[in-house]
Amino acid sequence: MKKELPERFKDYKNVWVVVEIERGRVHPVSWELMGEGRKLADRLGVQLCAVVLGPKAASTKAAVKQTYHYGADVCYICEDAALTDYRNAPYTEILTDLVNKHKPEILLLGATPLGRDLAGSVATTLGTGLTADSTELRIDDDNSLAATRPTFGGTLLCTIYTLNFRPQMATVRPRVFAMPEADTTRAGRMVWESLRMKEEDIVTKILEFVADNTSSEANLAYADIVVAGGMGLQNEANFRHVKRLAQVLGGDYGCSRPVVQKGWLPAERQIGQTGNTIRPRLYIAAGISGAIQHRVGVEGADLIVAINTDPDAKIFEFAHLGVVADALTVLPALSDAFARRLRAPALAS
Amino acid sequence: MNILVCIKQVPDSAQIRVHPVTNTIMRQGVPTIINPYDLFALEEAMRLRDEYGGQVTVLCMGPPMAEDALRRALGLGADRAVLITDRRFAGSDTLATSFALATALGKIAEERAIDIVFTGKQTIDGDTAQVGPGIARRMGLNQLTYVSAIDSLDMGRRSIVVRRRSEGGVQVLRSALPCLITMLEDSNVVRRGSIQDMLRAARAPVTIWSAEEAGVEDPLKCGLRGSPTVVKRVFAPSPREESAEMVTVEGKDPARIGEAIIDLIFARDPKLEVALTATAS
Ligand SMILES: Cc1cc2nc3c(=O)[nH]c(=O)nc-3n(C[C@H](O)[C@H](O)[C@H](O)COP(=O)(O)OP(=O)(O)OC[C@H]3O[C@@H](n4cnc5c(N)ncnc54)[C@H](O)[C@@H]3O)c2cc1C
Ligand SMILES: Cc1cc2nc3c(=O)[nH]c(=O)nc-3n(C[C@H](O)[C@H](O)[C@H](O)COP(=O)(O)OP(=O)(O)OC[C@H]3O[C@@H](n4cnc5c(N)ncnc54)[C@H](O)[C@@H]3O)c2cc1C
Structure with missing residues (x-):
């Protein structure tokens, strides 16, 4: 396939990130994308632009301000009551309009329920390519976007291009890229646009929002310390050892997929290809064999510690520290030892 | 009710092997299955049919051997199966896939208007979750993704209330038919087919359409040539x-x-x- 961009796409310029706001809260994946988008824009010598869609509200204004802190030069803003909660029709309409009017060459969204729902519609409307769940974004020598993503559950990687169409679209999962530092001194340009669609034209209505009652629990994907257990823990009751260590360390806990399939822990605790991607500072994996589908979800961790009875377990190929031992005795011992150590300096001072 | 369910035949990816020297995927001898996520869509479609009447048609784009997947769906209780298969579909990305499927759905709708199109949340091989939204957009269907439950359906008013998984909670949405629903996994318990269905499935005809028979007028929109994305390199992680x-x-x-x-x-x-x-x- 030849790379030959049709004339009508030649003035497509700049890197765009769609900022995902649900119920007034910006999803951190948007800032992670801004961090990566900044690098792409610098490499291309173009501007980084954010798209902020939402109601006329303080939370929308706050999000706009933050886009500059995370690297945006320009922010495209549409404030409309019809954009209060995410719905496919009005969001697709406004984002498609913005793209057709301002012509970005790269358009990035989070691979979240919102981002995947919206990106699929917008790419189809524009007739352009969309690479899903990218784990690496790079600018090629000819300035086109090379998006790499895992395939077949992470056994292989493939690099995908959108050669002859613009914008080049990609989604990226939360936690694949690191959170950039905010620079609160930065500011930028604002461009307002309005939604052509009226509430009467929107078929789908929101009757209610039922918040998950996990507000007290930390968000696994964003936890600094994660302790996880696999089939090596043998039964549901033994997960108390995992939860206790997580608690002692002030972290969160998770598991491998078969644990969810057994019904020992709920699906939102799953880590890996078809679960959460995590990037903690410390990841402790107990009784997990380290299958590729698990590995792809934890590779961003700074320090991986594996406890497994099998010296040949795959997990020792990518863990930083390993111990061949029974997790059922080591986990409680580790919790006790940590509890002692962390208390000791406080007592001494 | 006229309900359509899109199902994809996929390799049972737990058994996929990669050639250690050439790094290519070894598909030979790898068993194929119905994409597991699509079974929840099929189950939900059959549940609605059992309650409201009508028929469930399963639709697949794939090579001739994908007929197996459709027969398995008939064995689970689907009423009718359509396979669209053509060399010109080979190498389709999600844009070209949603084009081919939406075209065939349009042809099916000529006989009788479609009320609901179901798809799975995503596949286990391509894993993009983009085909459902692509079909909805092309056909102008109300798009309802990540649905965990259908709360109510009013065929008189043609209105539907669903629960949609979103960040930090569930949206309860009221929308209208015709719509496209992508069903979340574990949202129902997939039935085992009855003996009668299994026996029927073995003999039941599967409608097989070429691109032309499916209603494709512009073959340039299909397959590799209709795909804006290009896979340039496949390699093993270092x-x-x-x-x-x-x-x-x-x-x-x-x-x-x-x-x-x-x-x-x-x-x-x-x-x-x-x-x-x-x-x-
Ligand atoms: C399409 C697809 C997607 C998938 N997605 C995911 C995903 O997102 N996340 C995921 O995790 N998996 C996923 N999997 C499954 C994955 O392939 C593995 O099957 C799974 O990760 C294995 O889980 P496990 O390590 O807990 O269990 P096992 O592979 O059974 O390993 C158990 C381990 O525990 C060790 N052990 C036993 N007893 C003890 C003990 N007392 N103390 C310490 N160690 C002990 C054993 O030596 C062994 O290594 C996916 C698979 C497919 C096909
Ligand atoms: C490793 C790999 C990576 C890929 N990456 C990309 C990419 O980033 N972008 C891109 O545009 N294409 C990509 N493709 C191509 C893409 O997989 C194909 O277009 C495929 O035909 C449909 O996409 P999907 O498997 O991701 O389906 P999804 O969008 O995940 O499927 C959602 C639902 O649509 C229905 N459906 C999907 N395919 C069919 C079918 N053939 N017949 C009937 N129903 C179906 C099913 O109900 C399914 O549950 C990739 C393919 C591979 C093998």
Whole structure:
């Protein structure tokens, strides 16, 4: 396939990130994308632009301000009551309009329920390519976007291009890229646009929002310390050892997929290809064999510690520290030892 | 009700092997299955049919052998099956796939208007979750993704209420038919086919359409040529340089193992010790 961009796409310029706001809260994946988008824009010598869609509200204004802190030069803003909660029709309409009017060459969204729902519609409307769940974004020598993503559950990687169409679209999962530092001194340009669609034209209505009652629990994907257990823990009751260590360390806990399939822990605790991607500072994996589908979800961790009875377990190929031992005795011992150590300096001072 | 369910035949990816030298995927002998996520869509479609009447048609784009997947769906209780298969579909990305499927759906709708199109949340091979939204957009259907439950359906008013998984909670949405629903996994319990359905499936005709028969007018929109994305390189992830540093403790005393692990963790990340003791005190 030849790379030959049709004339009508030649003035497509700049890197765009769609900022995902649900119920007034910006999803951190948007800032992670801004961090990566900044690098792409610098490499291309173009501007980084954010798209902020939402109601006329303080939370929308706050999000706009933050886009500059995370690297945006320009922010495209549409404030409309019809954009209060995410719905496919009005969001697709406004984002498609913005793209057709301002012509970005790269358009990035989070691979979240919102981002995947919206990106699929917008790419189809524009007739352009969309690479899903990218784990690496790079600018090629000819300035086109090379998006790499895992395939077949992470056994292989493939690099995908959108050669002859613009914008080049990609989604990226939360936690694949690191959170950039905010620079609160930065500011930028604002461009307002309005939604052509009226509430009467929107078929789908929101009757209610039922918040998950996990507000007290930390968000696994964003936890600094994660302790996880696999089939090596043998039964549901033994997960108390995992939860206790997580608690002692002030972290969160998770598991491998078969644990969810057994019904020992709920699906939102799953880590890996078809679960959460995590990037903690410390990841402790107990009784997990380290299958590729698990590995792809934890590779961003700074320090991986594996406890497994099998010296040949795959997990020792990518863990930083390993111990061949029974997790059922080591986990409680580790919790006790940590509890002692962390208390000791406080007592001494 | 006229309900359509899109199902994809996929390799049973737990058994996929990669050639150690050429890094290519070895598909030979890999068993194929109905994409597991699509079974929840099929189940939900059959549940609605059982309650409201009508028929469930399963639609698949794939090579001739994908007929197997459709027969399995008939065995589970689908009423009718359509396979669109053509060399010109080969190499389709999601844009070209949604074009081909939407075209065939349009042709099916000529006989009788479609009320609901179901798809799975995503596949286990391509894993993009983009085909459902693509079909909805092309056909102008109300798009309802990540649906965990259908709360109610009013065929008189043609209105539907669903629960949609979103960030931090569930949206309860009221929308209208015709719509496209992508069904979340584990949202229902997939039935086993009855003996009658299994017997029927073995003999039932599967409608097989070429691109032309499916209603495709512009073959340039299909397959590789209709796909804006191009896969340039497929490669194996590079292994990490060194393998894990192993904790070795004489004897098997868990307490000593625990202490040794902590020493090594703090040796590698001294700031973590400071941070942890600060929050603990
Ligand atoms: C399409 C697809 C997607 C998938 N997605 C995911 C995903 O997102 N996340 C995921 O995790 N998996 C996923 N999997 C499954 C994955 O392939 C593995 O099957 C799974 O990760 C294995 O889980 P496990 O390590 O807990 O269990 P096992 O592979 O059974 O390993 C158990 C381990 O525990 C060890 N052990 C036993 N007893 C003890 C003990 N007392 N103390 C210490 N160690 C002990 C054993 O030596 C063994 O290594 C996916 C698979 C497919 C096909
Ligand atoms: C490793 C790999 C990576 C790929 N990456 C991309 C990419 O980033 N972008 C891109 O545009 N294409 C990509 N493709 C191509 C894409 O997989 C194909 O277009 C495929 O035909 C449909 O996409 P999907 O498997 O991701 O389906 P999804 O969009 O995940 O499927 C959602 C639902 O649509 C229905 N459906 C999907 N395919 C069919 C079918 N053939 N017949 C009937 N129903 C179906 C099913 O109900 C399914 O549950 C990739 C393919 C591979 C093998």
